[in-house]
Amino acid sequence: MRLALSLALACSLLGGCASQPGNPDGTWINQPLIDAAGEGGSLREALLAYGPNLEWKVDSARGLATYSNGFELGEGQLVAQDGGWHVDYHGDYQEQLSLDDAQLVQAASSNWPEQRFSKPTKPAAADAPPGSSFEWALYQAYLGGQWTIVEGLGQGGMVIFHPDGRVEGLPGSERYALCLAGDCASMAGDHDSLWLQLGQQGAPWMFEREGDELRIFEAVNQAQSTEMPEYQPGRQAWLLERD
Known part of the structure; x- marks a missing residue:
C-alpha cells in the first residue's frame, strides 16, 4: 500500500506518468455540421464551415482508424500517444485525435480546422458503407x-x-x-x-x-x-x- 501511494505521489509531483486515454472505439459523426445544416440553410455552407470529414470509425484492437468525407476514405494506423492518438497514413501525413468528454476531437492542421465528432444515436449496421451513420443523421435533421x-x-x-x-x-x-x-x-x-x-x-x-x-x-x-x-x-x- 505504501509503495502504491509513493508511486502515485511521485507521478503527481513529477508529471512523469501520463494518463491513459479513454476508449475511442466505434463510429463518430460530425454532429456540429448536422446541427448547422438542420437550421435550414445552405447545405454546402455547412459542409464548408464544419467539414470536410463527416465520419470516423475507430478500431483500437486492430490499430485502425478510417475517416469518410463523402467522397473518399482514408484508413490509417492508430497509435496511442500523449493521452490521445495519432493516425499515420503510410508516412504521408498524420491526424491527431483525442477525447473531450463525449466527443472525439480531430486536431486542427495545416489542411483544416479542428473538428468534433459524437456517437450517433442510430449507428448504421456493421456491414453498411462508411459514412452511412452520418448520412442517416443528416438526412433526418435536414429533410425529416x-x-x-x-x-x-x-x-x-x-x-x-x-x-x-x-x-x-x-x-x-x-x-x-x-x-x-x-x-x-x-x-x-x-x-x-x-x-x-x-x-x-x-x-x-x-x-x-x-x-x-x-x-x-x-x-x-x-x-x-x-x-x-x-x-x-x-x-x-x-x-x-x-x-
Whole structure:
C-alpha cells in the first residue's frame, strides 16, 4: 500500500506518468455540421464551415482508424500517444485525435480546422458503407418530417424524405441522395444538388433550402459535351413546405 501511494505521489509531483486515454472505439459523426445544416440553410455552407470529414470509425484492437468525407476514405494506423492518438497514413501525413468528454476531437492542421465528432444515436449496421451513420443523421435533421407540395406536379400532396434514402410522394422519384462532396459538388459549383431516382433511372437536380421551404430546380448543364458538366438551377419543378 505504501509503495502504491509513493508511486502515485511521485507521478503527481513529477508529471512523469501520463494518463491513459479513454476508449475511442466505434463510429463518430460530425454532429456540429448536422446541427448547422438542420437550421435550414445552405447545405454546402455547412459542409464548408464544419467539414470536410463527416465520419470516423475507430478500431483500437486492430490499430485502425478510417475517416469518410463523402467522397473518399482514408484508413490509417492508430497509435496511442500523449493521452490521445495519432493516425499515420503510410508516412504521408498524420491526424491527431483525442477525447473531450463525449466527443472525439480531430486536431486542427495545416489542411483544416479542428473538428468534433459524437456517437450517433442510430449507428448504421456493421456491414453498411462508411459514412452511412452520418448520412442517416443528416438526412433526418435536414429533410425529416412531412413536406407539402405547394407548387409543381402533385400539388397538394405530401412528401416524406426517409433517412435511409427513400422518398415518398415526390412524383417520378423513389430514392434520393444529397450531394456531399466529390464530382457532384464540383459540377454544382456554389449550389446545392441532389440525385433523384426511379427504378434504374436517375438525374441530378438543384435545390435551395430556406427554413421550412425547399425549392427543387431542373439542373441545366452549361458545359460543352466534351467537358465535365457545370450545372446551374433551371426551371423550378417543385416548391415544398414542411408542416
